[in-house]
Amino acid sequence: MDNIAGTKSSLTWIVNLSVLALVILWLLPTVGLFVSSFRTADQISTSGWWRALGTSEQNIIARAASPEAQVQEGDIYVIQGQLFGEDAEGIVSSWGTTSRAIGDFKPGETAELRKGGTVTIQADGSYRMENTVAFEGTRGQRLFLTAAIPPELNLDNYHLMLLDPSNSEGMAKAFFNTLTVTIPATIIPILIAAFAAYALAWMEFPGRALLVAIIVGLLVVPLQLALIPLLKLHLNIGIGKGYIGVWLAHTGFGLPLAIYLLRNYMVGLPRDIIENARVDGATEFQIFTKIILPLSFPALASFAIFQFLWTWNDLLVARVFLIDSSGTTTVMTNQIVELLGTRGGNWEILATAAFISIAVPLGVFFAMQKYLVRGLLAGSVK
Numbered sequence: 001m002d003n004i005a006g007t008k009s010s011l012t013w014i015v016n017l018s019v020l021a022l023v024i025l026w027l028l029p030t031v032g033l034f035v036s037s038f039r040t041a042d043q044i045s046t047s048g049w050w051r052a053l054g055t056s057e058q059n060i061i062a063r064a065a066s067p068e069a070q071v072q073e074g075d076i077y078v079i080q081g082q083l084f085g086e087d088a089e090g091i092v093s094s095w096g097t098t099s100r101a102i103g104d105f106k107p108g109e110t111a112e113l114r115k116g117g118t119v120t121i122q123a124d125g126s127y128r129m130e131n132t133v134a135f136e137g138t139r140g141q142r143l144f145l146t147a148a149i150p151p152e153l154n155l156d157n158y159h160l161m162l163l164d165p166s167n168s169e170g171m172a173k174a175f176f177n178t179l180t181v182t183i184p185a186t187i188i189p190i191l192i193a194a195f196a197a198y199a200l201a202w203m204e205f206p207g208r209a210l211l212v213a214i215i216v217g218l219l220v221v222p223l224q225l226a227l228i229p230l231l232k233l234h235l236n237i238g239i240g241k242g243y244i245g246v247w248l249a250h251t252g253f254g255l256p257l258a259i260y261l262l263r264n265y266m267v268g269l270p271r272d273i274i275e276n277a278r279v280d281g282a283t284e285f286q287i288f289t290k291i292i293l294p295l296s297f298p299a300l301a302s303f304a305i306f307q308f309l310w311t312w313n314d315l316l317v318a319r320v321f322l323i324d325s326s327g328t329t330t331v332m333t334n335q336i337v338e339l340l341g342t343r344g345g346n347w348e349i350l351a352t353a354a355f356i357s358i359a360v361p362l363g364v365f366f367a368m369q370k371y372l373v374r375g376l377l378a379g380s381v382k
Helices: 010-036 041-046 156-163 172-202 208-218 224-237 243-266 271-279 284-295 297-312 316-321 332-342 347-376
Strands: 056-063 071-073 076-082 091-096 110-112 118-121 126-131 142-149
Touching (some): 041 347, 118 142, 156 172, 156 347, 172 208, 172 297, 243 316, 271 284, 297 347
Antiparallel strands (some): 056 142, 076 126, 118 126
């Protein structure tokens, strides 16, 4: 029955469900990262991202106003205010005066303070402290609340990481540093590889087959083998650790794949078009620029996407060829590593920094994914 026209094989359904499951598994972390980047630290620590639009119960340490704010009402001294702040909201379910007993009292109940006086907290977070003698001290009384906090999504994390000039750990400078590395490191190998691929595909010269074999062999060579020798070469010729060095490194590591992809694509183009152009008197450069390049756009776009994603997400090459002691050329991947050391508990900051880092590659991939598939399959079948 599986072979009858109009019916689908059971294997087809298994494949479709498997692909759907893989898509969901890959998509969930990205969605969770995106949602967490808009949440506060308290919300992240008390509930998962899937509850971002629901009310969460949090333990809050609040501090009443200092004794300077007290007023005298008859024979008693009073301090009153709002524990949630002016813009915050919440509903208190229980509260306490010490960290060991944060749920001893319910809203509306009155508790005695160790230093004298009483305090009453209502469900809306308003409090009233009373004492027959004046309150003393320089700081307000600490109070411990268990409250239901409504969802709060804002752009504060993005403002801190991108727009706050006082934040030395922000991502703005690292973002532009990454663009400075990625754009030239994508364009340079494409230019070189396009010329080389055309020569290997359509120009006759001795040793062409050997060059193709060498390029294929370079595809399997781990780049880690060349990192230290290449860095020593850069230092000897005066390049050192800088943008030029990292551009050349990414160009060298990306050229074998670029030449291989473009050569496979160009060799499959119709031979009649090129031969007719030669008969009409076109030079090799004219054939390359006016015929081959326009027809090879899918392969060029494919490698551009692949190279862009690799250089944007790269950490190893950047740490070897770029990072300096002052951090002026720090890229986003290295900045996130630094944040893991200094802000390991600030998950909202780490989530924001990580999503800023992946936002551009996601946009590039979804906008040009059809070219990626077409280019990678170029020359694989006849």
